[in-house]
Each structure stands twice: as C-alpha cells, then as structure tokens.
Amino acid sequence: MTSLAPVLDALDAGLDASLTRLADLVRIPSISTDPAYAAECRRAAEWLVADLKEIGFEASVRDTTGHPMVVAHHEGPAGTPHVLFYGHYDVQPVDPLNMWHDDPFDMKVKEVAPGRKVLTGRGTADDKGQLMTFVEACRAYKKVHGALPCRITILFEGEEESGSPSLKPFLEAHAKELKADFALVCDTGMWDRDTPAISTALRGLVGEEITVKAADRDLHSGAYGGAAANPIRILAKVLAAVHDDNGRVTIPGFYDGVEETPSQILKQWESLGLTAEEFLGEIGLSIPSGEKGRSVLELIWARPTAEFNGIIGGYTGKGFKTVIAAEASAKVSFRLVHKQDPDKIRDAFRAFVRERIPADCSVEFHGHGGSPAIQLSYDSPFLSKAKNALSDEWPKPAVMIAMGGSIPIVGDFQTYLGMESLLVGYGLDDDRIHSPNEKYELSSFHKGQRSWARILDALAK
Amino acid sequence: MTSLAPVLDALDAGLDASLTRLADLVRIPSISTDPAYAAECRRAAEWLVADLKEIGFEASVRDTTGHPMVVAHHEGPAGTPHVLFYGHYDVQPVDPLNMWHDDPFDMKVKEVAPGRKVLTGRGTADDKGQLMTFVEACRAYKKVHGALPCRITILFEGEEESGSPSLKPFLEAHAKELKADFALVCDTGMWDRDTPAISTALRGLVGEEITVKAADRDLHSGAYGGAAANPIRILAKVLAAVHDDNGRVTIPGFYDGVEETPSQILKQWESLGLTAEEFLGEIGLSIPSGEKGRSVLELIWARPTAEFNGIIGGYTGKGFKTVIAAEASAKVSFRLVHKQDPDKIRDAFRAFVRERIPADCSVEFHGHGGSPAIQLSYDSPFLSKAKNALSDEWPKPAVMIAMGGSIPIVGDFQTYLGMESLLVGYGLDDDRIHSPNEKYELSSFHKGQRSWARILDALAK
Numbered sequence: 008m009t010s011l012a013p014v015l016d017a018l019d020a021g022l023d024a025s026l027t028r029l030a031d032l033v034r035i036p037s038i039s040t041d042p043a044y045a046a047e048c049r050r051a052a053e054w055l056v057a058d059l060k061e062i063g064f065e066a067s068v069r070d071t072t073g074h075p076m077v078v079a080h081h082e083g084p085a086g087t088p089h090v091l092f093y094g095h096y097d098v099q100p101v102d103p104l105n106m107w108h109d110d111p112f113d114m115k116v117k118e119v120a121p122g123r124k125v126l127t128g129r130g131t132a133d134d135k136g137q138l139m140t141f142v143e144a145c146r147a148y149k150k151v152h153g154a155l156p157c158r159i160t161i162l163f164e165g166e167e168e169s170g171s172p173s174l175k176p177f178l179e180a181h182a183k184e185l186k187a188d189f190a191l192v193c194d195t196g197m198w199d200r201d202t203p204a205i206s207t208a209l210r211g212l213v214g215e216e217i218t219v220k221a222a223d224r225d226l227h228s229g230a231y232g233g234a235a236a237n238p239i240r241i242l243a244k245v246l247a248a249v250h251d252d253n254g255r256v257t258i259p260g261f262y263d264g265v266e267e268t269p270s271q272i273l274k275q276w277e278s279l280g281l282t283a284e285e286f287l288g289e290i291g292l293s294i295p296s297g298e299k300g301r302s303v304l305e306l307i308w309a310r311p312t313a314e315f316n317g318i319i320g321g322y323t324g325k326g327f328k329t330v331i332a333a334e335a336s337a338k339v340s341f342r343l344v345h346k347q348d349p350d351k352i353r354d355a356f357r358a359f360v361r362e363r364i365p366a367d368c369s370v371e372f373h374g375h376g377g378s379p380a381i382q383l384s385y386d387s388p389f390l391s392k393a394k395n396a397l398s399d400e401w402p403k404p405a406v407m408i409a410m411g412g413s414i415p416i417v418g419d420f421q422t423y424l425g426m427e428s429l430l431v432g433y434g435l436d437d438d439r440i441h442s443p444n445e446k447y448e449l450s451s452f453h454k455g456q457r458s459w460a461r462i463l464d465a466l467a468k
Numbered sequence: 469m470t471s472l473a474p475v476l477d478a479l480d481a482g483l484d485a486s487l488t489r490l491a492d493l494v495r496i497p498s499i500s501t502d503p504a505y506a507a508e509c510r511r512a513a514e515w516l517v518a519d520l521k522e523i524g525f526e527a528s529v530r531d532t533t534g535h536p537m538v539v540a541h542h543e544g545p546a547g548t549p550h551v552l553f554y555g556h557y558d559v560q561p562v563d564p565l566n567m568w569h570d571d572p573f574d575m576k577v578k579e580v581a582p583g584r585k586v587l588t589g590r591g592t593a594d595d596k597g598q599l600m601t602f603v604e605a606c607r608a609y610k611k612v613h614g615a616l617p618c619r620i621t622i623l624f625e626g627e628e629e630s631g632s633p634s635l636k637p638f639l640e641a642h643a644k645e646l647k648a649d650f651a652l653v654c655d656t657g658m659w660d661r662d663t664p665a666i667s668t669a670l671r672g673l674v675g676e677e678i679t680v681k682a683a684d685r686d687l688h689s690g691a692y693g694g695a696a697a698n699p700i701r702i703l704a705k706v707l708a709a710v711h712d713d714n715g716r717v718t719i720p721g722f723y724d725g726v727e728e729t730p731s732q733i734l735k736q737w738e739s740l741g742l743t744a745e746e747f748l749g750e751i752g753l754s755i756p757s758g759e760k761g762r763s764v765l766e767l768i769w770a771r772p773t774a775e776f777n778g779i780i781g782g783y784t785g786k787g788f789k790t791v792i793a794a795e796a797s798a799k800v801s802f803r804l805v806h807k808q809d810p811d812k813i814r815d816a817f818r819a820f821v822r823e824r825i826p827a828d829c830s831v832e833f834h835g836h837g838g839s840p841a842i843q844l845s846y847d848s849p850f851l852s853k854a855k856n857a858l859s860d861e862w863p864k865p866a867v868m869i870a871m872g873g874s875i876p877i878v879g880d881f882q883t884y885l886g887m888e889s890l891l892v893g894y895g896l897d898d899d900r901i902h903s904p905n906e907k908y909e910l911s912s913f914h915k916g917q918r919s920w921a922r923i924l925d926a927l928a929k
Contacts, residue, residue: 210690212690212790214788214790216788221753222751222752222753223751223752224751224752226751227873228773228775228777228801228803228873229671229673229803229871229872229873229874230768230872230873231751231768231872232768232773232775232801232803232872233757233758233759233767233768233771233772233773233775233803233872234744234747234748234756234757234758234764234767234768235748235751235753235757236753236755236757237757237775237776239707239776239777239778239779239798240707240708240710240711240757240775240776242704242779243703243704243707243708243776243779244708246700246701246704246708247701247704247705247707247708247709248708249701250701283695286695287695287696287828290683290684290685290687290692290696291683291684291685291828292682292683292696292697292828292829293827293828294697294826294827294828295695296694296695296696296697296698296701296826297694297695298694303695306694306695307691307692307693307694307695310694311694312689312693312694314689314693314694314698314701314790314792315698315700315701315704315781315782316689316700316782316783316788316789316790316791316792316793317700317781317782317783317784317789317791317793318700318703318704318779318780318781318782318784318796319779319780319781319784320776320778320779320780321776321777321778321779321799322777322778322799323778323779323780323799326836327675327677327777327799327801327836327837328777328778328799329673329675329775329777329801329873330777330778331775331777332777332778335779337700338782338783338784338788338789340689340693340788340790342689342690342693342694365755365757366754366755367748367752367753367754367755368753375787375788376788410690411690411691411692411693411694412688412689412690412691412790413690
C-alpha cells in the first residue's frame with residue numbers, strides 16, 4: 008500500500024520532462040504500413056525498451072515476422088492484481104504532407120485557446136501519447152515509492168495500423184507469459200473534454216459478400232429485357248427485405264441473444280444529452296435510420312445492425328449502356344451486441360438470401376470475418392474502482408459508454424488469453440487521428456498520467 | 469405495270485455476277501470507327517454510286533462532316549408509291565483477326581452443309597449483303613423492263629457502326645429531297661432460315677441515372693451504423709419497389725398508352741413455337757422474369773419493362789471495408805411500347821423515387837435519351853402487300869414480329885421525314901455480325917433479291 012498524493016505531485020513536477028520524452032518518441036517515424044520505415048519501427052520499439060528498463064521493467068524487443076513487439080514485466084506486492092497494459096507504437100502514414108501546418112514528427116506544444124494547449128504531430132493521440140500516459144504513471148510511482156502498486160505486464164505492438172498480422176500468433180505463443188487478471192487498453196477516448204469514459208461494450212462484426220448470378224453472360228436489355236432475370240433487381244429485392252419499415256432487421260433469429268440495456272445505463276446515456284439532431288447534424292443528416300423508439304446512443308452502442316457497405320453490378324461508367332448484367336454483388340455487414348452468435352447470424356442471413364433467389368439463378372457467398380460482441384459486466388469490481396478513480400481526477404464523473412465498432416485486440420485477449428479488458432483512454436473526437444494535423448490535448452496527456460496513477464492505486468486496494 | 473416472272477428469272481441467271489459485285493464491295497475495308505479507314509469508306513461510297521449510276525440511278529456521293537452519304541434517285545410510273553430504301557455501307561472492325569478462318573475482306577462462297585452455302589466476310593450480313601439484295605432487284609427490273617416498278621430513292625449511310633453522327637443533320641437538311649411515302653429498312657432479319665419476317669414494332673427507351681445522397685461524407689459503419697441513413701439501403705428499397713411480385717411495374721401511370729396486342733398477332737407469335745425454356749435456356753436461364761401470364765415473345769416485343777442496367781455504391785474492391793457510403797447510384801432504363809410517353813414515364817419515375825427518399829437525404833437525376841416506341845399499324849396496306857410477297861418466295865409464310873430494342877433510323881425517319889418504315893431483311897441470328905467469321909446465307913442473298921423484286925412488284929400494284 009502506497010500513498011497516491013506524492014505520485015500525483017511527481018507527475019505534475021515532471022510534466023516538462025515527460026513532454027520531452029514523448030517528443031523523442033514522436034520524432035521516430037514508425038509508419039508500419041510502409042516497408043521503407045521498417046527500421047524506424049524497430050527504433051521506436053528499442054526506444055521504448057530502453058525507457059522501460061530505465062524505469063525498472065524487465066523489457067525486451069521481441070521479433071515477429073513483421074514489426075517487433077515490446078514486452079515488459081514488473082513485479083507488484085503480493086495480493087494485488089496482475090494487469091496487462093496494451094498500446095501500439097506504430098503510426099499512420101502522414102500524406103498528404105502539404106496539409107500539415109507543422110512537421111508531423113516534430114512535436115509542438117501549442118496554445119490553441121486561453122488555457123488550452125495541444126501537442127501536435129503524428130502519433131500524439133494515436134497511440135504514442137496515450138501509451139506514454141501509462142508509462143509516465145509507472146515512472147512516477149517507482150520514483151516516489153521505489154515500487155509499483157501492482158504487478159504489471161506491458162505489451163506494445165508495432166502493427167496496429169497495418170492489420171496486426173503478427174499479434175494472434177504472438178499471443179498464442181506467449182499466452183503463459185502474457186496472461187494477467189485483466190487488460191488495460193488505452194486506445195480509446197473520453198466522452199468530452201471534461202468527462203472521462205470507460206468503454207464497457209464493443210459491437211461484434213459479421214461480414215458477408217453476396218453475388219447473385221443470373222444469365223451466363225451480359226445481355227442486351229432490348230433483346231432480353233422483360234424476359235431474362237436481372238441480378239440487380241434480385242439483389243435489390245433481397246437487400247430491401249432485410250429491414251422492415253421500422254428499421255428492424257427481419258432475418259429470422261437475428262435478435263436472439265440481444266438483451267435490453269439496463270435502465271440505469273440508458274438513463275446515464277440519456278444524461279449525456281446527445282440529441283439525434285446533434286449527432287447526425289454533424290454529418291449532414293437528422294433522422295435516425297435504425298429501430299424506431301431508441302436513442303442514437305442506444306442504436307450505435309447497444310443495438311445490432313445490418314449495413315450495406317458496397318454494391319456493384321452492370322454498367323457503372325459514364326453515360327448509359329442498355330445491358331442486363333450476368334451478376335451483381337453486395338457487401339453486407341452486421342454489427343452484433345451482447346450474446347448474438349456470429350455463425351448463427353451468418354447462416355440465418357444466407358438462408359434468408361437463398362429463399363429470395365429465383366430457381367434459375369444462383370447466389371455465392373464469401374464470408375469476411377466474424378467476431379462476437381464484447382460486453383463487460385456492469386457489476387465488475389475493477390470497473391467501479393476505475394470509474395471512481397477517473398471521477399476523482401476530472402471535472403465531471405466518469406461515464407460508462409460503449410463503442411459502435413470493434414477493437415480487435417479486446418477480442419484477441421479474450422480468445423487467446425481468456426482475459427477481459429478495461430478500455431480507458433483520453434483521446435477526443437477532434438484529435439484528427441489518421442489525418443493531417445493530429446493532436447493530443449495537453450490536459451489529456453497530463454491528467455491522463457494522473458488518471459492512471461489513480462486507477463493503479465485503486466486497483467491495488 | 470410490269471411482269472414479275474422474267475425479273476425473277478433474270479435474278480436467278482445473274483446470281484454469279486451479283487456475287488462478284490458483292491465480293492468487290494466486301495473487299496473495300498470500310499471500317500467507320502477507325503479514322504485510318506476514312507479513305508476506304510469514301511471508296512465504298514464511290515463504288516456504290518458508280519454501280520447505281522450503271523443501273524440508271526441519278527446517284528451521288530454527299531459529303532458530311534464524317535463519312536459521306538450515298539443518295540440515288542430513280543423515277544417510277546405515275547400513281548405508284550415513292551419508297552426510300554435505307555442501308556449502310558460501313559462495317560465493324562475485324563479484330564481479333566486471328567479468330568477469323570478466312571480473310572475477312574476476301575469473300576468466299578462455302579458449302580457448310582449439303583445444299584447450304586454461305587458467303588463469308590465482314591459486312592456480308594451487316595449490311596453490304598443485305599443492301600445489295602435491293603440493288604440487284606432494281607438492276608434486274610431495269611434490265612428486263614427498262615424501268616423500275618415504282619419511284620425509288622436510296623440512302624446509304626457510312627456511319628451506322630459509329631453512332632451515325634451525321635445522319636440527323638443530313639436528314640434535316642435534305643428532308644425535301646429524301647421524303648418518300650415510306651421507307652424500306654433492310655437492317656433486320658428473318659424469324660428462321662425458312663420464315664421471312666417483317667418487324668412491325670420497336671420498343672422505345674427512357675434512360676435515367678439516379679444518385680441517392682445521404683451523409684456529407686463516407687462514414688465508419690461502427691461509429692454510425694444503425695443511426696445514419698445508408699444510401700445503398702435507400703436505393704435498394706426504391707429499386708425493389710419498382711416491380712410487384714408478378715413482375716408488373718408499379719410506377720403510377722406506367723402502363724398508360726400500353727395496348728393489348730391483337731389476339732391474331734399473339735396467335736401468330738404462339739405459332740412460332742418458341743418456348744421460354746428454349747429462349748432463356750440458350751443464356752442459362754429458364755423462368756421468365758417479366759409480367760406473369762405472358763409469353764416470352766410478348767414480353768420482349770409488346771410489353772414495357774423497367775430494367776436496372778447498373779448500380780454502384782460504397783466499397784466495391786477486394787476484401788471488406790466497414791463504410792457507410794455518402795451516396796449510391798443506379799442506371800435504370802424503361803423499354804416503351806405503343807403510345808407510352810417517354811416524358812411522362814420519366815416524370816412518373818422521378819416522383820416515384822422522390823417519394824421514397826427520407827427527408828434528410830436527397831436524390832439527383834440525370835436523364836439519358838428518351839424515344840417513344842414505334843408501332844406500325846397492323847392494317848397498313850403496304851404491310852399486307854409485303855407480307856404476301858415474302859410468303860410467295862419462302863418455304864413458310866411471312867410473320868409479323870417485333871423487336872425488343874430500338875433501331876434509331878426508324879425513329880429518325882419518323883421525326884425528320886414524317887415517314888413510317890417497313891423493316892425487312894434476310895439476316896439470321898447466327899450470322900455473327902460484329903464478330904469474327906461473319907457470314908450471310910447464299911439463300912438470304914439470292915432469295916432476298918427475289919423477295920425485293922416481289923415486294924416492289926406488289927407495292928406498285
């Protein structure tokens with residue numbers, strides 16, 4: 008048991024030094040998607056290993072068939088939980104470079120409004136700045152107390168922005184070494200500048216590509232129109248049947264395993280005060296397109312969807328061609344929640360489509376991924392500890408939110424390490440990650456460090 | 469009034485000479501789409517003018533901004549009709565050349581089965597062989613009787629295979645010179661080897677491109693799926709609503725002006741014995757997709773359609789992208805029959821679409837062409853004369869058929885010259901026009917000449 012206050016003081020006192028370290032890490036252009044930067048990725052990994060060793064971690068660069076992993080271990084007092092902290096040191100490419108106001112690899116601290124400063128540069132928010140908030144919290148703990156409040160394993164990946172090809176084999180091969188009581192994943196954000204958030208649910212995903220085939224060649228619509236089956240018409244009928252007039256998915260069994268969100272959670276989301284007009288207005292829309300009678304936050308956080316991500320068939324160039332295509336195809340994806348079963352959803356969808364294909368036509372399916380939803384139990388003790396710790400640091404109490412999309416690492420930790428994740432991060436929606444002029448709030452970086460100190464302290468108790 | 473029998477005899481006796489002339493014309497590579505062959509196109513026009521002059525026509529090459537026209541005039545006995553004969557001397561390119569069994573410009577007469585000979589080469593069927601059947605009939609008439617049975621104007625075009633850019637201006641500029649009582653258009657075919665045909669109807673066409681716009685940018689389906697409007701879903705709903713479960717178009721007013729085909733015509737079509745299995749089997753299908761309870765011939769010849777010729781939206785590359793597109797679009801065309809009004813159909817369709825677009829989304833339309841159907845009155849006297857004349861020549865009586873597609877020249881004659889067309893030709897479905905190894909049956913060429921002699925004789929009476 009250690010005292011928190013001096014750790015927080017140390018973080019305040021060490022802010023400038025921590026900014027220098029972050030600037031050093033940002034300076035390494037560790038772009039994982041471009042093979043030309045492979046050596047820079049390794050350099051970032053080595054930089055992190057050196058820094059973690061300096062703090063007192065047993066740290067090493069671990070080779071993979073792609074960019075290396077960083078793994079670090081530090082003991083904690085007996086009786087405290089063992090946590091795995093995950094982040095990634097690779098960054099997105101920076102083009103178009105001419106859209107940047109500053110050199111993307113030369114981090115600047117800029118005052119953008121009275122009392123509000125931001126750190127600019129590629130990776131400041133995604134994910135170098137975020138992961139360093141945790142490293143700085145550990146550093147301060149060690150400095151003040153000579154120890155960490157609990158046992159910590161760190162895993163930094165170098166391929167998050169390029170599909171994480173080495174991650175699953177690495178988790179599988181090192182499951183024993185990496186397994187902890189739970190994971191802390193920092194690749195997420197706050198509700199708003201004043202309100203910290205813990206993501207407790209992530210929707211799952213099933214992707215399907217369907218190709219409807221009719222005649223054995225493209226036909227002239229003058230010669231065959233009105234007699235020959237048109238695959239675009241068949242496909243349109245299939246897709247149009249997927250939702251009813253109330254936006255509900257009509258595929259039999261689709262809602263099996265979907266639970267109603269507890270009313271206190273719905274109330275919490277309601278209290279965030281985000282209207283449909285506000286949420287959709289930002290993208291030029293105003294009317295929620297999903298199930299009627301549910302708020303936009305419930306729709307994107309706690310309800311499953313069927314979306315059509317792409318469609319193509321026939322002549323799509325300039326002008327006109329009076330053709331009846333031989334085939335047409337669509338990419339369809341389902342966002343899953345709670346206990347929906349990806350395999351059952353896929354099977355039900357395929358049966359639903361097959362039923363609607365005329366006897367002289369055919370359909371082919373191609374599956375793309377399938378992952379169940381992730382749902383943290385709302386009554387988990389470490390969840391309430393983290394929530395209270397965050398609420399102590401920020402102007403407003405922490406909220407439990409969900410994410411409409413998936414974060415693959417969370418599913419992978421569950422699959423390969425049998426471990427749940429607590430998703431806490433300090434990014435903001437306007438951080439422009441993956442875009443020119445990425446930034447991270449100075450308050451995110453500073454109060455983020457303090458938040459981790461508080462969370463580690465709370466978890467250890 | 470002249471006697472027909474000696475003209476037919478002269479055609480029989482002159483067959484070899486007529487084949488030599490056709491071979492001379494085929495030898496000129498008058499490919500209109502390739503500027504490298506411009507001089508050859510002119511040479512073909514000059515060859516035709518010389519030949520028509522030899523027969524006794526007042527003939528000339530007429531310059532246009534593209535390839536020249538051939539116009540020829542010949543007087544006829546007072547009280548006989550004035551007919552305009554139309555054909556085209558230009559041909560399709562010949563590539564891939566290695567697919568040809570013989571030089572495409574060196575016409576051969578080949579025996580392909582006992583008693584069945586074909587003429588091989590580019591343009592033998594489309595359209596040099598066809599137009600020469602008419603020229604040879606005129607030649608024989610003049611030779612035997614020193615006169616033609618009626619007044620004849622000939623128009624040969626050199627841009628039919630390249631979109632006829634000069635045709636409309638030429639018709640407009642020379643309307644007075646070219647206007648006749650009706651036109652004979654030879655660019656069509658027989659029902660089968662033994663059954664001549666007159667095309668009495670051509671479907672019209674309305675093309676529309678619609679683009680549904682939702683959010684002002686592409687969205688991540690994780691972040692917005694279930695809340696934001698998806699333009700592919702909206703487009704699918706619109707297209708799926710165009711046909712009811714019986715294949716009937718649901719657009720209000722769509723069938724205004726559509727007439728039921730006279731029962732004797734339906735019976736004639738029925739007697740042709742073409743089953744849906746046979747017609748569709750050839751393209752790998754078996755079930756008619758149009759209005760239920762109508763034969764395939766009625767569907768493609770006498771019923772209007774709505775066809776979807778192309779559709780595109782969202783991510784259509786390899787793999788998967790969980791995007792909600794900002795827009796999606798489709799190309800839609802309507803084949804029109806009888807008195808359907810292209811403008812009204814277009815307006816009705818646009819209203820139909822607009823009604824189905826959510827209030828926060830929009831739709832844009834782009835019109836592509838619009839032409840009404842062409843329908844010869846079944847009781848026209850020159851139609852029955854031509855039908856009887858054809859029936860006298862061939863093993864089986866002539867049938868009145870229709871065409872699912874449009875032949876622009878027929879509409880142009882109606883628009884610019886106020887003149888109906890009688891469509892008679894001797895091509896067969898297996899003539900491979902536009903493809904390697906184009907051929908024309910020797911029987912088409914020989915009996916085609918005799919058929920025109922009979923038709924001219926009948927029209928003059």
